[in-house]
Amino acid sequence: MSDNETILAGMQEKLAGKSGRLLWKTLDELADTEEFQSWIEDEFPNRADLLNIDRRQFLKVGGAALAMAGLTGCRILPQMKAVPYVRSPEDLVSGQTLAYATTLMHNGYGLGVLVEQYEGRPIKIEGNPNHPASVGATDVFEQAELLNMYDPDRSQSIVHNGEVAGYNELADALRKVRGSWAGGLRILTGAVTSPTLAGQINQLVAKHPGAVWHAYDAVNRDNVYDGATLAFGRQVNPVYNLQEARVIVSLDADFFKTLPGNVRYARDWADGRRVRGANGGGEMNRLYVIESSTTTTGASADHRYPVKPSEIETVARALFESVIDGSTTTAQPVTWLAEMVADLKAGPGAIVIPGEEASPAVHAYAMAINEALGAVGRTVNYTAPVEASPLGHVSSLTELVAAMNAGRVTTLLILGGNPVFDAPADLKFGDALRKVPVSIHHGLYQDETSAFVSWHVPATHALETWGDARAFDGTTSLVQPLIAPIYEGNKSDTELVAELLDEPRYGYDILRETYAPLGGANFDRWWQQTLIDGVIPNTAGTPIAGLRVNLSAVAALPAPAPASGIEVNFRPDPHVWDGRYANNSWLMELPRPVTTVTWDNVAVVSPATAQKLGASPTDGSSDAENAAKISGKAVVEVNLPGSAKPVQIPVWILPG
Template sequence: MPPLGPPSRREPLTSRREALTLLGAGIALAAGGCTKPSEEIVPYVRMPERLLPGVPVRYATSLSLGGFARGVHAIAVDGRPIKIEGNPLHPASRGATDVFAEAAILDLYDPDRSRTVTEHKSGIASWEMFERALAGPLARARSRNGAGFHLLTGRVTSPTLLRQIASLLRAMPDAVWHVHEPVDDTHATRGTVRAFGRSLRVLPRLDRAEVVLCVGADPLGPGPDQIRLASGFAERRRDPGRFGRLYVAESALTQTGIKADARRALPPHAQAALLVACANALGAGLPAPDASEAVRRFAEAVAADLTAHRGRALVLVGPALAPEHHALAHWINARLDAPVDVIEPPDRMDGRTPAGLTALAAALDSGTVEGLAILDCNPVLTGGPDLDLGSRIGRAAFSVHAGTHGDETAGATHWHLPLAHELEGWSDLRAVDGTASLVQPLIRPLYGARSIHEIVALFGESPARSGYDLVRETWHETWSETWRESRPAREAAAFEAWWRQSLHDGVIAGSAAAAITVADSAPPSLPPRMGAGFTVELRPDPCLWDGRFSNNAWLQECPKPISKQVWGNALALSRGEADRRGVGAGDVVRLSVPGRTVEVPVAVESGVADGVGVLTLGSGRARAGAIGNGIGADAYRLVSRAERWLVTPVDLAATGRTGAVLRTQNYVQVEGETAKLFRQIDLADLATATPKGIGADQPSLIEAWTGDADGHAWAMAIDTNACIGCNACVVACQSENNVPVVGPEEIARGRMMHWLRIDLYDAGTPEAVKAGFQPVPCMHCEHAPCEPVCPVAASVHDGEGLNLQVYNRCVGTRFCQANCPYKVRRFNFFGYADGQEYANLDAEPIRAQRNPNVTVRARGVMEKCTYCVQRIATERQGAERDGRAMNDVVTACQSACPTRAITFSDLARPGNPVSALRADPRHYALLEELNTRPRTTYLANLRAPNPDWAEDHT
């Protein structure tokens, strides 16, 4: 009998060692993993009187990205965390999520996570063995006041961890603390020093800005502040009277560039010239920049618009531009009275400025490093080849790495310690605006790992303590500073009430940093102009960030918002640049700078400036795990200690080979008949626009719709003007509905399983992009073309207007897929979640993530969006139990969206929000001329082009 799967999916028989490993992991998971932590954690939503099997419970906690907090609700069923949603009380999440928060749940169950303490010579060890090995080097360091001891961390905003590090440095004053954050804001920080005389953090308020100029900046793109910024941007643009205008100058398309009303593709040196020209128009008096006539005209139009909106105008500069340009942006914003808040950085320790990686490399070279502790960062990967920390770390007499995975840095140190996931341990974090929140565990550590607080405590003189005690002590001290009563008994009771309320809310009330006033400054002197030559701009990956999520299968298969590439990265070039260099899409090129090279396939994309290539970080790893190993090209090979974001000049040479650039959607330019796929309206034409229906006025051979017999009519409306293409909804749907990963081989065959996709349509040209995002789930058509063609009635309608798929009837004819004009139905060609999983996704821990309220589909079944029917059923059961009418249901995609672009409601309920949106003049249905009468409809994208500037590219 032939094998059921393709050759790439057949696995050898499991060896005895592998079998014992899996057995041990299963026993550990069953015995200790899927149980509640020993300390009490407080649910955010009402706790059931008794914890019933299968009843979801929500807990408020926080997840970090680049060290900063995003407040979330973690949903657990029977002690198993299964889903992440946003905390509406947290200012950094506002009830929404991003792709990284949604995918954190899969990281928790990653089979490749570190499971034990290891020593580079003997292999598997124990915590006791490590503590004995640490005792000698630590005693020697203490005897010398810490001289020779170095601590390396990522960005630290945790008040408890900062307190621990401060205590450690007081005990060992000659020890050195280093900080390395791969996606850093060094240029922005140095820009505040030049502008204000000290390091500060500037928070833009997009909800108050009507005219915004982004020069190389992508505030709507991935990052720890994405949700707050995107939410404010969408909030402002919901009011046509305050719609404003967004200008963008950038090297290649970003999510912010897609939403721009006026955009220019400019190389970095031209971006700097544009900024200087705008500043001179406001009276800066700087030397005239070397800019083209087209850039000057653009700068004049932008400066006039900014000046006309004083108090409501804002300029943002990207991380690739020099610190002087950031300082110049601060000067411009001061002239404009821009809506920005200036605060003290949340990641600073009083009296101590951490050193960087360069200082650590110098210390290692000098041979003075007796002890090196690297906590929760991977500098061997992200530090760049000229630092070569992989070999330098070996010069330390004693080194230890603590992380969730045995990554590149773990392989370079003497010891490796398994670090607990943020859903497994106690901690605290601050958001970008300084708001503090608590991190509480939902589950005991699956693999015997310890939290970062418990590991740092090993280096102190006091006895080891639990993370819970350390965090609680931090906040008891902070709380006591404001306590005014003198009776200890009352103080203890008051603190306990405050503590439980803080756990309940997930936010420390009143902890946001206060805005400070800064003095005006003169325009800064300009840096030397960049040298000529081909430039490569490096960017964080919108799905993998800095590479820490490389082993997350959901994020590897999540389409990048602009390129739609999955399972890898590519060098983005303009068509003109590719033609001049004689390369095409898929050609592998060699990028070379002195001493460093990387080979990467080419992706020819719209909206890229000539003379520039754009490459994302985080791919090409060798020790990511079974999912991430060997996927893509390692862009860190181009990083230098002098410059992380711009590499110039770069030699680009074709290798004569080709490589796969896997995409889930090709570039679509809408014109003529295809313009019906995506509707875009200029703001000036909004007054004369009229809402479009769902095609009910078209003739049909199908009988008139008489459904909704159960008294409900569920429908969805999606505002494409608010959508920023961030894919949070896509990963949320995957997490909620047990949507499987198919892997790169299946993607290459054109197969994918996402129930929701975000299409990108361009009404402009490759040189002058006028694009927009359009999320496309199942339309739940009243006249569904998929239903009459199914020979076994597997595709059916219920009495509430839902187009359902009966899995145990489906025989896999795929007639419904062929008859769906929206192409939203997915077919299980293989048992992607049932026996033929990709890589290690069949491991026992992965199964613990699955939502028990959603069927795990087997091979040969058609599946698609269900409007989260399980959530509708849960609300129906609650209404029947409580004797009340059903409330609105929040779907997974709706709850994740940071801009609230998705609205879901019951059309049969008077005053429902979807009916109001259907009366909006921007309303339309996708392919409404087909008369499928979809329940999912859209609001058109809006643009507000500047009438005083015509887009030209001369």
């Protein structure tokens, strides 16, 4: 009888005549074999594997373990302390938290926060009351940064062509190709508002004539700047003051969620809803929302009108004609347009806010309306763009792809972002990237882009590094570390650019050099106070004087084409944005506003559209449930330009 047959017979014998539960971990335990009994009686059963190791192998393994243990005490850069810790501070009590001011960034724009630290570890994030973008509050993205920092999936080592490498190898590679950077170096970033990083990149570009700085974010402000060019002949940054707003009209603008400064705008709008003394007269503000999707801003509106995405421009043009000329000949769907116009003209404190995704024409119409209503200087100001990076993200990325395909790029540095994932599909960014001899990706994760480059460099988290950023109104604030980098050797963006400048330095020194002129002889005192406050005073953008809308140019804009058929409207996810937060389980599990969908991306359709598509509630669901099936499938197929096959998306029926 074979061993297997013996074990099987033992099990059958043990189970014979038994009933109820019989607990066992392995088949050997159930069969109660002699080998199992011997293993149980042995105090260290796994030591048998060690008996076959000779002395030389033992010394090799033991020596390697000791060497790796020694590496845990090594750092790429020396530790530096901002404040000498000679004796314990009086306010440091074991078991109690301390709060430090720093800045977190979303889509490039800074938001001041206070981070609670418990024995050297960040544990809670709240808004900085001194910062104009937060005024003591945050949104979900800042709250989720804690989990992003502690994420074990973060990149932990340099990777060269799929193999783990070191900084010396990267430095050698950069040294070899530095001579080809004149005309061949390209830098790709997202939106950059950091004065320090922008200064470094500009220095790098100036050092190598012909080098070019490109910028791309999937969610960008191209339409805002293009609309300003139509209206004013130059690019400007609109900054809204909803504290003074009496009547607010939103043209597809979810300013509670998607605009830079959304936290401040939501707070100011809410303050205007307080009847006690609001706006000096005891009246609440009034909110009109014309939108093409369901948003938290629309859900809070006094008057809301849903329209197709293409009809937003039609409504904006009709509103422009009604305010400027007193009447409109543009056919548009909003039934209470006349009442809204009368409300806007009733007195000071009116403002029209266009959405970031709205067309440039909508922004131009809104800017013209605001000027006619006397809103400029009261409920809106225009400053120079806050972004130091190149404007026109799509055109900038298109030019970069053309240069890569033409072989004009010898070295490409990608600072943050994931363009292989979120660049327009018809650009085929990944294919072009493979044609670049030396490509470097700097990011928190080894993502789709890092798989296409020759070098991947792990980045430090914003809570682990020094830096700076500007808010929606231009206010500058500092970024200071709340914890030493969890993964040793990770570099910040300023430290990596310093390597390319052949001036390797610690991020602390780079940042102090930027602001040394501000403090003068008392710089150290100024520095300490700024770190405590978290905000550099008097750095907000100055309103541009003498701006005038070119009314004739705006009036001459072509009338929008009539809407027809079913339109697909792509919007940034309220929690994972353009996909950059998809690895954060807090945000994935947080129900989306209005739909309450979690862990998924859906095609939201109205009941009328669902009826046209033949949608019906999912089998077995109640009428209250919104999951739907179309033609027997729980998905709808969307044909996208540049896509080889239709995209299948789950359907979610939502009134409104």
